[in-house]
Amino acid sequence: MSTIIETKNLKKVYGTKGVSFNALDGIDLKVEKGDFLGIMGPSGAGKTTLLNLISTIDKPTSGEIFLEGKELNNLKDRELAKLRRNSIGFIFQDFNLLDNMTVEDNIALPLALERKHHKNILNKVDEISSFFGIKDHIKKYPYQLSGGQKQRTAAARALITSPSVIFADEPTGALDSKSSAELLQSMLKMNEEFHTTVMMVTHDAFAASYCKRILFLKDGKIYARLDKNESRKEFFHRILDLLSSFGGGSHEHF
Amino acid sequence: MNTFSIAYKNYKSNLKVYRLHLAAMIFSVIAYYNFVSLKHNPEVLKAQVNTREIAGTANVTQIVxxxxxxxxxxxxxxxFLNQRKKEIGIYTFMGVQKSKIGAIFAIESLFLGLTSIxxxxxLGxxxxxxxxMMLAKVALLNVQVDFFVSSGGLIETSITFFIVFFLTSLQGYISIVRSKLIDLFNASKKEEQIPKVSYVKGVLSIAILGLGYYVSIKALILGFFTGILITLILVVWGTYWLFGSxxxxxxxxxxxxxxxxxxxxxxxSISNQIFKIRKNYRTLATIxxxxxxxxxxFGTVSSLKYFVNKNYETEVPYTFSYVAESEDIDNSIKTVIDNSNHNLELWKKSKILFVDKFSTNYNLYNRSFAVMSLTDFKEIVKDLDPESYEKNYSDITLDDSxxxxxVIYVESPGVMMSILKKYDGTININDSDFQIKExxxxxxxxxxxxxxxxxxxxKDYTKLSESFKEYYFDGIIVDNDENTEKLINSIREAIPKNVGLYSKMQAHKGKYDIFGVVYFLGAFMSLVFIVATGSIIYFKLISDALDDKEKYVMLRKIGMTQKEITNSISQQVGISFLIPLIIGSIHSIFAIRVLMDLxxxxxxxxxxxxxxxxxxxxxxxxxxxxxxxxxIIGVK
Structure with a gap:
C-alpha cells in the first residue's frame, strides 16, 4: 500500500494578529491508498478546515500537504484546478447539485469540463448511475428527487472522474437514517470495488462506523485514533464511548 | 432608538450599497431638471424657437x-428592496411590527430620494x-449661452421628484406590511424549477413577428397609421412570446x-442560460x-438632421435663379456678374413648361407642375449632383413608344417626407396619359x-410645348456666394419686373431650425433611454449573479479554473445583452424602413x-x- 495523503505539522490560523484563532495546530497525518478515514470531533475542532486544506480548497498558514506525492504549496492555480478535476471528488452536506441541469448532466459535468468525447461521457454516466441506483432518474431535475437520491447523484458526480480520493463533508447531515444508510453502503461499495480512498468528516457515530479508521480532533489537534478490527456494530459502540469521553461528544447536537 | 434614527443609521451605513441605485436616481433628476429648465431659459425664449410645434414637441417629450x-x-x-428581503425577515423574526419595519424602510428610501434630489x-x-451649449450647437440655434440657474426648473423638478419618491416609498411600505415572513426568508433560497415550454407559442412568435414585419413593409398601402399600429402591436406581442418560448x-x-x-x-453556460432567459424573459423582451x-x-431624428442639408440643397442649388419668357436678359445678367467681384462658376439653362390643366389619380399637393425634357434634366443633374447622376440617371431612358x-416625378424642393402612395400613378395632360416610372x-x-x-x-416635351407656354429657366452659381447682397441688388435692377428671381439670400434657412431642436430632443431622449435600458439589464443580471454565487463556489471545488469561470460568466452575460440587442435592432431596421418610404x-x-x-x-x-x-462571484 502506498501513501496518498500526507501532512506535516499542518497549521491554520484564522484572523489577524490580535484576534487570531488556531483552527489547526500541528497536524501530522498519513492516509494509505484505499483507506476509508473518518474525522470526528466537536464543533470548532477543525474538521472541516482539515478537509478543506487537504482538498486544496483552502491554503494552510504553515506546514506541508502531499497529495499523490505532490506538495500542494508548490502548485499553481491551474495545476490545482487540474488536480481537483482529475484526482479529487467532493460530496457536500447540502448536495451542491446544479438545479438547472438534469441528473445526467450533473453527473457528466466533471467529464464535460475535461472535454471528453460525449459518447464516452454518456457511457460512463450510465455505468455510474447504475452503480448508485439512480439510473431511472437521470432525466429528472434535482428538485424532483428525494434527499437520498440527490446525495447519491452527488456521489456519482464525485466518482465519475475515477478520482483517487473522495472528500465528504457531513454527507449524511441532511439525510434521514434510511437514506444515510443507503448512501454509506454505496460509499463503502465504492471504496471496496474501486479502491477509492475516502476521507469523511462527520458528526454522526453511525456514519463514522462505516469507516476503517477514525481520527478525533479537538482544538485543532489530533486527540485520538480508532481502527476498526471488529464488526461495524461493535465499532459503533467504541466510537460512542470515545465521544462521551471528551464531553459533549455524541450528544452535542442532540 | 426610534424609527427615524434607525432609518437614518441604515441610510448612512447603506450608502455604499445603494451607490448604483442612487446614481440611477440622480441621473434621472439631472436629466429632468435640464429638460425643464430649458422652458424657463430666457435666451431660449428669446431665440424665437418657441414656436407652437417646438413647444408641443417639448411637452410631449417631457411627459414621455x-x-x-x-x-x-x-x-x-x-x-433594491428585493435585495434586502432577508434583512426585513430578520427584523420581523425578532418581533418588530411590520408597520414599523415598513416605516423604517420608507423613511430610509425618502432619505435616498432627498439625497438624489x-x-x-x-449637478444639474x-x-x-x-x-x-450642446443644444445650441446641434440645433444650430443662435443663442448666447450663459451660466443660468432656473428657479422655475429647480422648483418644478424638486416637487415632481419629491412626489415620485414619496409614492415609491409608500409603495415599499405597503409591500413590506403585506409581506409574509416565510417569503421573506425564502426569497434568497428558492429552488429553481424547470420552466414549461410551449412549442405552439414558440412557433407562433416567429409567425407573428413575420406578419408584423410584412405589415410594416406594406404600411403605406394599408393606410399609414393603421399599418403602423398593427405592426406595433404584432411586434411587441411577438417579442414577448419569442423570449417567453x-x-x-x-x-x-x-x-x-x-x-x-x-x-x-x-x-x-447553456444550462444556466436556459433558466435565465426563461426567468427574465419579461425583462429581456422589454429591453x-x-x-x-x-x-x-435616434435613427429618425438623425435622419431628419442628416437630410436637412440634403433638403436645403434641393431648395437652394444655385446662388440665384430666374425664370424668364425669353433669353433676352441673359446677356445683361452676364455683364452684371462680370462687373462684380464674383466669378461665374456654373450656369445651367433649361426650357420648362408650366402645366396647370391636368387630371390624375395621383395625390398631388400642387395644383400645377413644371415639365422638363429628359435631356435638360440629365444636363442639369450631371453638374448639380454628379454622384447620383453617375449612379442613377446617366443611363435612364423613358419609354415613349x-x-x-x-415620366419621372421629381418632388417639390424642400419636401421632407410624404405619406403619399407611390405606386401606379398616372397623369393625364391634353388627353395623353403619362405613367410615373419613378x-x-x-x-x-x-x-x-x-x-x-x-x-x-x-419627343413628349416637344408635343407638350405646343399646348403650354415655354419658359426659360436659368440657374447660376458664383464663387464666394455667402456674400451676394450687392450682386443680387444689381441684378434686380438689371432685369424687368416680370422675371421671377430667386436667390440663396432670400431662402429662409431658419425654417430648418425646428429639425435641429427635434434632433436634440430626440438625441437627448435616446441617451436617457440607453442609460436606463442598460441599467435595467444591469440590475437584473447583477441580482442573478448574487443568486449564482454559491453555484460557482461549488464549480470551483469540482475543478473549474478561474479562467473557465470567467469565460462562462462573460458568455452568459454577453448573450443576455446580445439577444435583445439583435432582436431590437432588427425591429428598428424594419421601423426605419417605413421612414425610408416616407x-x-x-x-x-x-x-x-x-x-x-x-x-x-x-x-x-x-x-x-x-x-x-x-x-460578486469572486473571480480575481
Whole structure:
C-alpha cells in the first residue's frame, strides 16, 4: 500500500494578529491508498478546515500537504484546478447539485469540463448511475428527487472522474437514517470495488462506523485514533464511548 | 432608538450599497431638471424657437421622459428592496411590527430620494451650461449661452421628484406590511424549477413577428397609421412570446445535443442560460422593445438632421435663379456678374413648361407642375449632383413608344417626407396619359420653381410645348456666394419686373431650425433611454449573479479554473445583452424602413450610425456588468 495523503505539522490560523484563532495546530497525518478515514470531533475542532486544506480548497498558514506525492504549496492555480478535476471528488452536506441541469448532466459535468468525447461521457454516466441506483432518474431535475437520491447523484458526480480520493463533508447531515444508510453502503461499495480512498468528516457515530479508521480532533489537534478490527456494530459502540469521553461528544447536537 | 434614527443609521451605513441605485436616481433628476429648465431659459425664449410645434414637441417629450423616469425609479427601488428581503425577515423574526419595519424602510428610501434630489439638482445646475451649449450647437440655434440657474426648473423638478419618491416609498411600505415572513426568508433560497415550454407559442412568435414585419413593409398601402399600429402591436406581442418560448425551445434543443453540450464550460453556460432567459424573459423582451424604440427614435431624428442639408440643397442649388419668357436678359445678367467681384462658376439653362390643366389619380399637393425634357434634366443633374447622376440617371431612358409614356416625378424642393402612395400613378395632360416610372428627390430647379417637376422624353416635351407656354429657366452659381447682397441688388435692377428671381439670400434657412431642436430632443431622449435600458439589464443580471454565487463556489471545488469561470460568466452575460440587442435592432431596421418610404431617401447610413452608437454605449454597460458579476462571484 502506498501513501496518498500526507501532512506535516499542518497549521491554520484564522484572523489577524490580535484576534487570531488556531483552527489547526500541528497536524501530522498519513492516509494509505484505499483507506476509508473518518474525522470526528466537536464543533470548532477543525474538521472541516482539515478537509478543506487537504482538498486544496483552502491554503494552510504553515506546514506541508502531499497529495499523490505532490506538495500542494508548490502548485499553481491551474495545476490545482487540474488536480481537483482529475484526482479529487467532493460530496457536500447540502448536495451542491446544479438545479438547472438534469441528473445526467450533473453527473457528466466533471467529464464535460475535461472535454471528453460525449459518447464516452454518456457511457460512463450510465455505468455510474447504475452503480448508485439512480439510473431511472437521470432525466429528472434535482428538485424532483428525494434527499437520498440527490446525495447519491452527488456521489456519482464525485466518482465519475475515477478520482483517487473522495472528500465528504457531513454527507449524511441532511439525510434521514434510511437514506444515510443507503448512501454509506454505496460509499463503502465504492471504496471496496474501486479502491477509492475516502476521507469523511462527520458528526454522526453511525456514519463514522462505516469507516476503517477514525481520527478525533479537538482544538485543532489530533486527540485520538480508532481502527476498526471488529464488526461495524461493535465499532459503533467504541466510537460512542470515545465521544462521551471528551464531553459533549455524541450528544452535542442532540 | 426610534424609527427615524434607525432609518437614518441604515441610510448612512447603506450608502455604499445603494451607490448604483442612487446614481440611477440622480441621473434621472439631472436629466429632468435640464429638460425643464430649458422652458424657463430666457435666451431660449428669446431665440424665437418657441414656436407652437417646438413647444408641443417639448411637452410631449417631457411627459414621455417623466413616465419613463418614474418607471425606471420604481424598477430600481423594487430591485433594491428585493435585495434586502432577508434583512426585513430578520427584523420581523425578532418581533418588530411590520408597520414599523415598513416605516423604517420608507423613511430610509425618502432619505435616498432627498439625497438624489439635492445632488441631482446641484449637478444639474453645473451641467446646465454644457447641456445648452450642446443644444445650441446641434440645433444650430443662435443663442448666447450663459451660466443660468432656473428657479422655475429647480422648483418644478424638486416637487415632481419629491412626489415620485414619496409614492415609491409608500409603495415599499405597503409591500413590506403585506409581506409574509416565510417569503421573506425564502426569497434568497428558492429552488429553481424547470420552466414549461410551449412549442405552439414558440412557433407562433416567429409567425407573428413575420406578419408584423410584412405589415410594416406594406404600411403605406394599408393606410399609414393603421399599418403602423398593427405592426406595433404584432411586434411587441411577438417579442414577448419569442423570449417567453422560442428561445427556451432553442436552448432545450441545445441541452439535448450532448455532443455540443458536453464540451467544456458549454454545459454550465447553456444550462444556466436556459433558466435565465426563461426567468427574465419579461425583462429581456422589454429591453428588446426599448432598444428598438431607442434606435428607431435616434435613427429618425438623425435622419431628419442628416437630410436637412440634403433638403436645403434641393431648395437652394444655385446662388440665384430666374425664370424668364425669353433669353433676352441673359446677356445683361452676364455683364452684371462680370462687373462684380464674383466669378461665374456654373450656369445651367433649361426650357420648362408650366402645366396647370391636368387630371390624375395621383395625390398631388400642387395644383400645377413644371415639365422638363429628359435631356435638360440629365444636363442639369450631371453638374448639380454628379454622384447620383453617375449612379442613377446617366443611363435612364423613358419609354415613349407605347400609348402611355413614362415620366419621372421629381418632388417639390424642400419636401421632407410624404405619406403619399407611390405606386401606379398616372397623369393625364391634353388627353395623353403619362405613367410615373419613378419618384425621386434631387436638386434641380430649386425654390425658384416651387413645384414638382415632371421629366418627360424629348419627343413628349416637344408635343407638350405646343399646348403650354415655354419658359426659360436659368440657374447660376458664383464663387464666394455667402456674400451676394450687392450682386443680387444689381441684378434686380438689371432685369424687368416680370422675371421671377430667386436667390440663396432670400431662402429662409431658419425654417430648418425646428429639425435641429427635434434632433436634440430626440438625441437627448435616446441617451436617457440607453442609460436606463442598460441599467435595467444591469440590475437584473447583477441580482442573478448574487443568486449564482454559491453555484460557482461549488464549480470551483469540482475543478473549474478561474479562467473557465470567467469565460462562462462573460458568455452568459454577453448573450443576455446580445439577444435583445439583435432582436431590437432588427425591429428598428424594419421601423426605419417605413421612414425610408416616407422620406424617399436611402437611410442606410443613419440607421447604421444609430445602431453602432447604441451598441457602443450598450457595450460599455455589458462590460461593466461582466466585471461586476465576476467580482460578486469572486473571480480575481
Amino acid at each position: 421622459l417623466l413616465l419613463f423616469l418614474v418607471f425606471f425609479i420604481w424598477y430600481s427601488t423594487s430591485f 439635492i445632488v441631482g439638482l446641484a 445646475v453645473l451641467l446646465g451650461k454644457l447641456f445648452l 422560442f428561445f427556451t425551445i432553442v436552448a432545450r434543443y441545445l441541452t439535448n445535443r450532448k455532443s455540443l453540450l458536453y464540451k467544456g464550460t458549454n454545459l454550465v 428588446a422593445v426599448l432598444i428598438a424604440t431607442t434606435i428607431t427614435a 407605347q400609348e402611355v409614356s413614362q 419618384q425621386i428627390k434631387t436638386p434641380l430647379l430649386g425654390g425658384g420653381v416651387p413645384s414638382s417637376v415632371l421629366i418627360v422624353s424629348d 422620406m424617399n431617401y436611402d437611410l442606410t447610413i443613419p440607421t447604421v450610425i444609430s445602431i453602432a452608437a447604441f451598441t457602443v454605449i450598450y457595450g460599455v454597460f455589458c462590460f461593466g456588468t461582466i466585471r461586476k458579476s465576476l467580482s
